[in-house]
Amino acid sequence: MSAISFQGVSKTYLTPKGAFSALNDVSFDIRPGEFFGLLGPNGAGKTTLISILAGLTKASAGRVTVNGFDVVSDYASARRALGVVPQELVFDPFFSVREALRFQSGYFGIRNNGDWIDELLEGLGLADKATANMRQLSGGMKRRVLMALALVHKPPVLVLDEPTAGVDVELRQTLWQFVTRLNKNGTAVLLTTHYLEEAEALCARIAMVKKGQLVALEKTSDLLERASASVLRFKLDTPLPDEWVAQARVTGRIVQLPAPNAEAVEKILASIRAAGGIAEQVEIRPADLEDVFLAVMENPS
């Protein structure tokens, strides 16, 4: 039985401008205990998919189950099996961290959850904030509380919707250590993120969505192998010649271009020299997930 199963899920919104299809016949399964990445650009439909899974949005067509429980007809069992860390930093301004965790346990019908709450607070570095009001916490601390809230009922399936957006390095490490440990103990994790190096390091399997459609679903290692091309990386102070702009990943002065062989490398460097530029700190590296992601998004096949 799958931890999560999406079966032919579609979602159409009726807007004043007409029908807008946010998801179109998306199907895939996540196995128990799997660490799964869901990637795609903004507006691709990742959050809509998660909202349908969590019961926050109703699918226009298709079926979603969590541990075999239908999220519509058997919503109570499905939600007991599911923990969701929402993307937005939301909080209830009336209560302290411990109160919020106690309430959340109670909504799931769990009494005397103090030991597990203590463990969560400890593991997420929140122990000294237990009595603080949610309003007094920094963004990073609020993010940790969201994680704790999602875990009060020890769900076998955890959904993280861009958990590291705007989070500093230290917290990111704390979060990943914590989540990795949960995953090792059998929790299935569905992660969406824009930090592709995180997805590459953590996820065993990856799905990519674009404009509401599934465009890739593979093991991370297979995806990386698919990108046979290595990448030419250099620094450049002058503008990149027009012919390369479309394929290039440019970060400030750093330019990265797919270069499958020596001939391609020569061609790129020659055209830059012809344009009067000098490529500095030139190196060639194997393709990473970001290269594969860009290739898939540009040319889904």
Added chain:
Amino acid sequence: MNGWQMLFYKEVLRFWKVGFQTVAAPVLTAMMYMLIFGHVLEGRVEVFDGVSYTAFLVPGLVMMSMLQNSFSNSSSSLIQSKVMGNLIFILLTPLSHWAWLWAYVMSSVVRGLAVGVGVMLVTSWYGQPHFEHPLWILMFAVLGSGLMGAMGVVAGLWAEKFDQLAAFQNFVIVPMTFLSGVFYSIQSLPTFWQNASHLNPFFYMIDGFRYGFFGHSDVSPWLSLAIVATACLLVGGIAERMLRTGYKVRH
């Protein structure tokens, strides 16, 4: 403690933590009405034989405060959670729509009763209140607060912004409570306004509630009870349906 009880407890704690604003403030407002209207009209108006104007005014003020505050409780909790986004924590739980309805309505009843008792206490300074039929008093207090708690759920789910909710409160709830016979007996009104008042369900809540204190009322308390109970079921049914379909909260 099962799920709905925790939500109920959370909702009670929410208003209790800001009790100065949610309980003390309405009690003070009611006391102001009492001071001013009591001072101006005492001795000039006698609504029921042998009942002074201030004594007549107390039950009306108590009921009006209960109605307004039980409405405020569920509606402001829902709109705040929607605007702040923290409603998601409840949306993600296995709580059924019945649990939501029950928790939001019952916590509103608790706030209504807390305010009602508060108003009763401060106004008892004007004279020992008289409880002719305590059961009727309690029944109308609970039904009235429950009805308004359910109405607050409807308004809180419907409103998308604070000003929409404020409009509902200022243009529907406040006029209906003020024009329900809190400050006068509708028998003193011209025929047209008497008839108009009979269309206002709030009138029956106040009239029935007042019957419990004096054993006097403009219409039979049984009629009031029937109308208030029907209104309760009707509004409760609308709230139940909105929660079941996830109106504006599950898209």
